[in-house]
Amino acid sequence: MDKEVLRKLMGHAEFETTDFYYIHVSEERKKKEFERVNFEQFQGKSSQNKEKIFTAKRKIKTLKLA
DSSP states (O other): OOHHHHHHHHTOSSHHHHHHHHOOOOHHHHHHHHHHHHHHHHTTOOGGGHHHHHHHHHHHHHHHHO
16 A cells, blocks of 8 residues: 555554554565565566576575575
8 A cells, every 4th residue: 555545544644653653564575575676677688687687586595594
């Protein structure tokens, strides 16, 4: 849900209040977003980026083990 919509639904004047009480990013969500951003960034690129892709995959694997 958009953060401003959530703020209005909760009746808070300031977004910081909503953020403090209602917005929590789980470790699983962090991992999924990290994967999405890294793989979208390298999708369709030339073979010069193979090392960068390998490094991103290694980081993801490390996150999954944590």
